[in-house]
Amino acid sequence: MKVMVTGGAGYVGSHCAHLLREWGHELLVFDNLSKGHRQAIDESELTIGDLGDKKQVRSAMAAFEPEAVMHFAASIEVGESVGNPLAYYRNNVINTINLLEVIKELGVRKLVFSSTCAVYGVPPSTPITEEMPTHPLSPYGRTKRMMELIFADCAAAWGLGYAALRYFNASGASLDGSIGEDHDPESHLIPIVLQAALGQRDQVQIYGTDYPTPDGTCVRDYIHVEDLAEAHLKAMLILSPGREIILNLGTGQGHSVREIIDLARKVTGRDIKVVEGPRRPGDCPVLYADPSLAQRTLTWQAKIADPQDIIASAWQWHMHHPNGFG
Numbered sequence: 275m276k277v278m279v280t281g282g283a284g285y286v287g288s289h290c291a292h293l294l295r296e297w298g299h300e301l302l303v304f305d306n307l308s309k310g311h312r313q314a315i316d317e318s319e320l321t322i323g324d325l326g327d328k329k330q331v332r333s334a335m336a337a338f339e340p341e342a343v344m345h346f347a348a349s350i351e352v353g354e355s356v357g358n359p360l361a362y363y364r365n366n367v368i369n370t371i372n373l374l375e376v377i378k379e380l381g382v383r384k385l386v387f388s389s390t391c392a393v394y395g396v397p398p399s400t401p402i403t404e405e406m407p408t409h410p411l412s413p414y415g416r417t418k419r420m421m422e423l424i425f426a427d428c429a430a431a432w433g434l435g436y437a438a439l440r441y442f443n444a445s446g447a448s449l450d451g452s453i454g455e456d457h458d459p460e461s462h463l464i465p466i467v468l469q470a471a472l473g474q475r476d477q478v479q480i481y482g483t484d485y486p487t488p489d490g491t492c493v494r495d496y497i498h499v500e501d502l503a504e505a506h507l508k509a510m511l512i513l514s515p516g517r518e519i520i521l522n523l524g525t526g527q528g529h530s531v532r533e534i535i536d537l538a539r540k541v542t543g544r545d546i547k548v549v550e551g552p553r554r555p556g557d558c559p560v561l562y563a564d565p566s567l568a569q570r571t572l573t574w575q576a577k578i579a580d581p582q583d584i585i586a587s588a589w590q591w592h593m594h595h596p597n598g599f600g
Contacts, residue, residue, distance in 0.1 A: 343386060482551075
């Protein structure tokens, strides 16, 4: 298929582009490179553009004529969204509406969307199923939920087929070592811990040690980025006009902050200094997925589910790319 990948030079987007290429699909990566990296993708596939400029979007899509769109371009920092909500509503909602208008105009009927478990807020219980209520706690989570609702309206109005994939904590790096996680600033636990192991940080801050969890720290579901990529491709292949798919992507296992740090010490063989601090506003004690619906719908399952293996793949990337793509 011919697939347009917005935000395809970013972390998850570049891994999806990598797998699309391996599976023989033809790609157009559309990215403004504000957060993505040229080195993460094949430059022959890159069109530098911004979803805020609908003329740019229309020009790129009309020339390429995609059969499907994978949409990763978004702002993703929860804390930043609280301090600057309008930037998040503009980038994540308004710019996606620009994309949808062009998709409708050009007759594209398949859209795979990068959603998030943040749409749930504090769940009534765990593991989290797709039927649970959505009460996002941040502007970031609300923008993602808003787009899911807009996609549903588009499906009803003009037959858009869409998959909203709610992933949990995307982690790790490609197993061939070619691409990995490089955010500035970095806010994800595993790369922060590995930067401390490399001596690039003095310490790792634990936010909250009094949660109602076995060791007092937050519990999360860490899913390998290549497993996420495979789920996106499988969702794209089963979509049809008007079909609506909403799925949790996770391993079904929860691991605490302390557990991840201890595993990182084991993987790296290095000491990692920890400093304990107060809770952050909005952090939920426990979040992990029930991935059974995704497993049934996509004939898919996370292959790299052991957090030690996930951390090991990330460690290989960080050791060989201590400055990321820089």
